[in-house]
Amino acid sequence: MPRSLLILLASLALVGCNGRSERAGGGLLATSQQAPALSGSGEWLAVVSDHGGRPTVQLRRLSDGSVVSVPQLSRHQPHSSPSLSWNGRYLAAITQRGRRRLAVVTDRLNGRMHPLPLPGGRDPVQLSLAPDAQQIALQVTDQGRWRVELLDLSDLLEPDRPPGQSLSTPALSSEP
Amino acid sequence: MIRVALLFSLVLVSACSSPRPTPRPDLNGLLRQSVNSRRGPSLGGRWLASLGQRNGRERVELIDLRSRSPVPLPGLNRADAQPISVSVSADGQRLAVVQQREDRTELVLYRRNVGATQRLPLDPPGVPRSVSLDGSGRRLAVQVSRNGRWDVDLIRLP
Numbered sequence: 001m002p003r004s005l006l007i008l009l010a011s012l013a014l015v016g017c018n019g020r021s022e023r024a025g026g027g028l029l030a031t032s033q034q035a036p037a038l039s040g041s042g043e044w045l046a047v048v049s050d051h052g053g054r055p056t057v058q059l060r061r062l063s064d065g066s067v068v069s070v071p072q073l074s075r076h077q078p079h080s081s082p083s084l085s086w087n088g089r090y091l092a093a094i095t096q097r098g099r100r101r102l103a104v105v106t107d108r109l110n111g112r113m114h115p116l117p118l119p120g121g122r123d124p125v126q127l128s129l130a131p132d133a134q135q136i137a138l139q140v141t142d143q144g145r146w147r148v149e150l151l152d153l154s155d156l157l158e159p160d161r162p163p164g165q166s167l168s169t170p171a172l173s174s175e176p
Numbered sequence: 177m178i179r180v181a182l183l184f185s186l187v188l189v190s191a192c193s194s195p196r197p198t199p200r201p202d203l204n205g206l207l208r209q210s211v212n213s214r215r216g217p218s219l220g221g222r223w224l225a226s227l228g229q230r231n232g233r234e235r236v237e238l239i240d241l242r243s244r245s246p247v248p249l250p251g252l253n254r255a256d257a258q259p260i261s262v263s264v265s266a267d268g269q270r271l272a273v274v275q276q277r278e279d280r281t282e283l284v285l286y287r288r289n290v291g292a293t294q295r296l297p298l299d300p301p302g303v304p305r306s307v308s309l310d311g312s313g314r315r316l317a318v319q320v321s322r323n324g325r326w327d328v329d330l331i332r333l334p
Contacts, residue, residue, distance in 0.1 A: 139216065
């Protein structure tokens with residue numbers, strides 16, 4: 001094989017490994033966007049963008065670029081640290097309530113919002129929702145240090161699993 | 177009066193029994209013990225990636241929540257690199273990391289099966305800050321500073 005062809009193939013492999021990039025787009029307004037969070041499926045993107053001077057979570061469907069309204073998060077700005085479940089059913093974020101920061105999980109299927117107050121009156125700094133929404137990790141400040149704490153949400157939220165994933169339902173017996 | 181008291185206690189019982197988030201004391205104790213400080217959590221199913229500080233140095237750490245044990249990440253935490261943001265895929269195999277190294281901030285992808293990092297160039301160039309992987313680890317969103325404003329870039333990975 002000629003040496004030039006080998007170099008060409010190696011270059012193509014290198015370019016392929018680097019991935020293809022695209023800009024997420026500005027949605028309705030080409031505003032600054034921060035703290036991106038992809039859903040587990042990769043179909044949804046949440047960002048924090050500036051709306052009238054108030055940092056607000058914006059949710060976008062990546063297949064067509066459309067911005068999807070999240071009425072539960074139209075208030076309590078500034079928002080920060082959005083995080084999505086696998087199919088984008090649940091959107092978690094940190095909101096403002098008076099002088100306190102409060103983590104919430106919104107269920108876009110039924111419109112409910114679940115506040116997640118922290119014991120000890122501590123404020124969340126950053127969060128990450130598990131793809132199946134059965135637990136959440138919260139970064140908090142505790143005695144001048146950052147900690148990460150896990151909360152079990154399995155009593156609160158239905159799982160949001162990838163389509164086609166098998167559930168742990170016992171197999172039906174063929175015996176009568 | 178008795179009816180009112182009965183109604184009140186019923187309301188109280190139903191309020192107390194409504195489902196609530198519950199702390200995981202076993203795992204939270206483990207997360208607190210192992211480092212001086214921990215930040216930037218990223219949950220991918222049974223995997224928790226975060227930035228843990230020990231002896232004044234911050235490192236990317238991956239914890240298997242099922243076995244409650246840290247997972248070795250050979251080749252990731254270089255002595256000359258300071259991590260800024262981390263995100264883990266749902267199977268725990270891929271970690272996207274924004275790190276500062278030799279006076280520049282870079283975005284890298286770490287694959288556990290090969291134990292090596294790969295730099296992901298930004299096009300057009302910019303300074304990455306915060307990163308998020310999707311569940312498969314094949315799509316990535318990164319916050320990038322360009323010309324004094326924050327953009328979000330999407331990158332498809334092979």
